[in-house]
Amino acid sequence: MKVEKTTVASGTSTSVAGPVKSAARALDLLDEIATHGPGTQLQLSTRLSIPKSSLHALLKTMTERGWLQTDPTGSVYQLGIHSLVVSSAYLTGDSVLSRANPVMDELAAATEETVNLARRDGDHVIYTGKRESVHPLRMHLAVGRRLPAYSTALGRAVLAELPADERARLVPDEIAPLTAKTTTGKDEVLAIIDAAERDGYTVESEESCMGVRCFGVSLPFGLPGSDGLSVAAPISRLTGGREDNIIETLLSIKARLSTVREHSAIR
Template sequence: MQLEKTPTREAVAGPVKSAARALDLLDEIAAHGPGTQLQLSTRLQIPKSSLHALLRTMTARGWLQTDPTGSVYQLGIHSLVVSSAYLDGDPVLARAKAVMDEVAAATEETVHVGRLDGADVIYTAKRESVHPLRMHSAVGRRLPAYSTSLGRAIMAEMPEPARHELVPDSIAALTPHTTTDKDAVLTIIDQASVHGYAVESEESCMGVRCFGVALPFARPALDALSVAVPISRLDGGREDFIIETLLSVKAKVAVMHDNSMVR
């Protein structure tokens, strides 16, 4: 009788490489936009011959689609279907809806929820401002966590060594006002830890100041809520009111979490 061979690590890893390439392709187009087969091959360092079959398969399954010329590839409708299913099924976002509605009603400004993903924060939910002048942003947008109030609020809940790991030595400016010195960013996050909320002024969007607090639905907190306000509307004690509203909501969420843990 011939014994069956145990699959080697290389054999097991073989199919994963194809899956990784498919995911890399989705990430690349999501981050840097559509491209032709040649452009995507260059951007991803994948041979054109290997990429051709991958593009054909993903287009047939709806993950990708082409422009009218059939030569430029972009994300397909199935990417939206899966993204929507993620948002609908996420338990934190389900719990955050009432919190977002409360803050949006009180402030009448743009409200975001974001989640830490590596050194970035991704917008996972949004409530629009009632005012015509508002911050232009979208669910799914990814920004460096250390340059946003959302990311800074989350990092402020972490031990100092973890903060150091998430703030790079070299920081690329998103706007002329972005803080690009690592020590200065860490000092800002330290202050957020002391005060319980984080602030970012025109560092990710010109003309807008954002205030953020961590949402302690879990420990450690990986989600945060922010209010984005055009600086022109921050007068007459409005900034203090927004901060007080956020701190009140944060305290309420913390109590809810602690009570749920006791049960």
């Protein structure tokens, strides 16, 4: 463990603990597998730039503790059952998710389409809740999935809660497309986010999933809001005013939640 000395006003010194290298590597390993998928010891060593010899003991320990597991060949490492236990405990204890659950139920019943809940994590969003569409043709996006905030309707709505300079910092100069229709120009994306601030919602069409249009709003559960709600529907079903109905329903829910928050603040 790295330890640094700092001097306090009295002239005495105190020890300040810095990063623990082994702990950081363990967390980096979990993040890497969660984001980019399983791998062999050699593949993970290359992806993380960690010497294979150093990685061996870490993989063994994390496998024994259930954070990782191997495939039937014993050579490919993937997330273990303990990762699920911890993530489930997080979702169970999350106050926003408990408040959003009835809202997702209401929105799913009103639209009959896929409803997603997500939280901003830097320049990405992580999906924390979902309600499936009643239709066989639907958008498949698992809870725990991490996507760029600046390329999704929900994420753009949440970014619109931030000051303009912070938005500009979080949108990269070079945007990797998720689909052939992803907007990759930084100025164009920032203009879309500006419009989301003005309109209270945002729409993206086939930018994160081909054939699907998404409608997103931020949720007023914090200042600035870090959670957002979206409805995702196949474009083929958005006929006869259904798109306007989805937007109106989202804005109505957002307005109602904002009113509740304001009344709570007054009390």
